[in-house]
Amino acid sequence: MANEKDAVNQIADVDKDFAQWYTDVVTKTQLVDYGPTKGSMVIRPYGYAIWENIQKELDRRFKETGHVNAYFPMLIPLSFLQKEKDHIEGFAPEVAIVTHAGGEELAEKLFIRPTSETIICHMYQKWVQSYRDLPILINQWANVVRWEKTTRPFLRTSEFLWQEGHTLHADADEAMEETLKILYLYEEFCKNILAMPVFIGKKSEKEKFAGAVATYGVEAMMRDGKSLQSGTTHYFGTNFTKVFDITFQDRDKERKHPHESSWGVSTRLIGALIMAHGDERGLCLPPRVAPYQAVIIPIMGHKGGVNERCVELKRELEKAGIRIKLDDSDERPGWKFNEYEMKGVPLRIEIGPRDLENGVFTYGRRDRAGEKFSGKLDKASDEVIKILDDIHENMYAKAKKFNDNRVKLVKNVQELKEAVDSGNFVLTMWCGDRKCEEKVKELTTASTRVMPFDQKMDKGLAAKCVCCAKKADIKIYFAKAY
């Protein structure tokens, strides 16, 4: 941890050293701290509160679309991992294995879930007999462990928190519909809750999940122009249901394998919103997930009933459903202004003797730092709700504009390289050959992100592959990725 009380002067310049800025911000605002084992992080209360708000909003959406929550074990027999060939190849290198327990070596070793397809399919096999048992629409909130070579708080840690939905359907169409439904749900969530515009679409064969038939991605642009995969949904077909021998008897009396979908987002979303909205002052939290949506700072609190009025206002705003903090500590106001800006609190309310005389509150918005505004004290809760919504809209609009300005249409590898090197996504045409994808990666370090659903030809593009210049009809985003 950095100096926790005098940190704002110590965060790196966001434009000069973005990586250091990120590390500084996540530690100095007390979102997170490093754990004692390799790549582990402690999510501190200020960071965990964001996760709780994300959970609340997502969970409500899952339930509204018919899903239920369950919990499966973290330790899984090693043999389960080996059933699906691509799955084991994809995950084996990063799986942690438990070999001893109870003071003895285990007869069958256990692995710590890096994801739960195997254990969940094992259980589904017992639960599914008839078409009447379908669909199964289960989500799980859990931790997973993946032994990564390099780690960064929220972006890639050896253990992280996520939700994973695993659904079974009687036919392919329904499973695919589910896969896309959740993809759009994630997009809507990112927009309306995180104020973060995202790029959605289908992943290339190279980038798809180990064991999936098709993978769809939610990609977010960070302010260094790199992409962060912020969520994925997968259509598994019958890949797992076959190897786990899950069958049901259908209306037509035939025994069939159900079709499966799976989808997830993780604490990486916290990293995404930090890097999408942050600036030179530190965090800038979207109001709908901010631990405190507003902070009240009394000025000369002992004078003229200022403190008392602040307490009253706090109660009033709480009653209106606003997450609010009153900071009546001994620090000076200027110190608090800077502190809460660094911590990204969307709205700062200042109340001093002068405000009380005029029946107003003075406020500062994090999305327009430096400016000051004034609102009517007797209508505070209505005003605050309006301001918070406006902050959300403004943050989204800012981010959208940023994204739009940083998507470049390119026709060859040279243009592609120049664009991604100067912090852009590119939209281009691709022939579909994996070799071209790999070559671009080798030459530019940029990888394919998603193929947007709108495949209509852009005026600025030609039907020739960005790499081999042969006929190409796939429109796709490339970007450097986290």
Next chain:
RNA sequence: UGAGGUGUGGCGCAGUUUGGUAGCGCACCUGGUUUGGGACCAGGGGGCCGCAGGUUCGAAUCCUGUCACCUCAACCA
């Protein structure tokens, strides 16, 4: 895994080249004055220098090993 860097009170760092009683700023504690963009005065507490060996009369400093973290690259959900 490759290259580079860093480990010294809670945090940020100096001290290591040239071994000789561990220092600075912030934070913290006590008292007081303060309060509209990071206050001030006075007093005070806290570290054997990542860890393990070795050299030496003597090691934060030299040698060997080891661990952790950071950055870049590779890999990856």
